[in-house]
Amino acid sequence: xxxxxxxxxxxxxxxxxxxxxxxxxxxxxxxxxxxxxxxxxxxxxxxxxxxxxxxxxxxxxxxxxxxxxxxxxxxxxxxxxxxxxxxxxxxxxxxxxxxxxxxxxxxxxxxxxxxxx
Numbered sequence: 001x002x003x004x005x006x007x008x009x010x011x012x013x014x015x016x017x018x019x020x021x022x023x024x025x026x027x028x029x030x031x032x033x034x035x036x037x038x039x040x041x042x043x044x045x046x047x048x049x050x051x052x053x054x055x056x057x058x059x060x061x062x063x064x065x066x067x068x069x070x071x072x073x074x075x076x077x078x079x080x081x082x083x084x085x086x087x088x089x090x091x092x093x094x095x096x097x098x099x100x101x102x103x104x105x106x107x108x109x110x111x112x113x114x115x116x117x
Contacts, residue, residue, distance in 0.1 A: 004115060005029050007084045012038055012105070015078050019068065021045055024103070031115045036085065036107040044101050058098040065096045065103070085113045 002010075009027040017023035025042025044052065044061070051057040073092040082088055087109035094105040 004031070004084060004113075008036060008081070009038070011078050011081050011084065012040070015072060016040070016043065016069070019072055020065070031085070031113045034087065034109045034112050036109070036113065038105045038107070040103040040105070042101055043096070043103055044098075049101075052098050062096050062098050066094055069094050069103075069105070081107075082109075085109060087111045087113055 008029050012027055012029070013023040020043070022043065022045045024040035027038055027040050029036055029038040031037075043065070048061050052061045070092060073089070077089045088111075089107060090110055091108040092105060093108070094103065096103045
């Protein structure tokens with residue numbers, strides 16, 4: 001059976017792929033108290049990489065990815081996410097570093113996530 005981190009990463013990858021057309025190539029999630037902290041590498045599509053070659057394009061990609069992912073999670077918690085961690089999602093904080101093609105998402109839940117299950 002897959003561990004909690006792997007299951008959580010699959011959900012995060014699916015959401016990004018469904019909404020951006022490409023999921024991250026690598027995800028590392030760490031559970032700390034009532035938070036899941038995910039670092040995602042290799043997110044950008046070839047089109048986004050092209051657009052990001054100018055400072056204005058990079059700003060546009062940053063804003064679009066950051067705001068869009070926050071809106072996606074605010075509209076509806078992804079199927080299975082709360083069940084995997086055994087807690088209700090309260091907030092998502094997310095940022096994107098275009099130059100490094102790296103995103104960080106901090107998911108805050110209503111109670112401590114038990115990592116020993």
